[in-house]
Amino acid sequence: MSIEARKQALKYLFSQVAEPLGYRLTTNDWLLNFCLEQEAKNEEKLGIPYCPCQMLTRDREHDMKLVCPCIPFHRKHYDAMKRCWCGLFVHKDVVDESKLRQIPAKEV
């Protein structure tokens, strides 16, 4: 499967997983395409669509919490930011996502 086809498949799968968690995909087309592409490439290289914005350590327990969509493992943090760390997912309550910022977990 090409990277482009896998991006579209991940987009569909991710939206299905995120929706019941209260999140939707970003409306920022550049960010959406960029993140999906990096995740499709991570999947091709590493076998898993890891988050493209967080540190992989080769510790399986740690790294599995960074498989996209990683919302369930970072619920308190992401609910406070109203987005995931990458911004690929945005809380459904948010009207203007351009105002959302990355906030370190220790600050929420």
Added chain:
Amino acid sequence: MKKVKMYTLSYCPWCMKTKEFFRENKIPFEFVDYDLVSEEEQEKIQDEIQKLGGDGGFPFVIIDRSVIQGYNPEEYAKALGLKK
């Protein structure tokens, strides 16, 4: 001139934006793309980030003694003493 160092990923959108911010403001900076260095070097970076209070989210920016995790142009400008 304040010393700027950052840890980034070569494929992270917000790391790209962060580098853009410093380039646009003509602020020299050093960066290390975590995913492009050896496993040994990655372990050293993990330790350093942890000691500085980071939790693994990139970008991780150090401006002199200020540590800013995440893409945050307002905080970068504040730490650099840039006028808005």
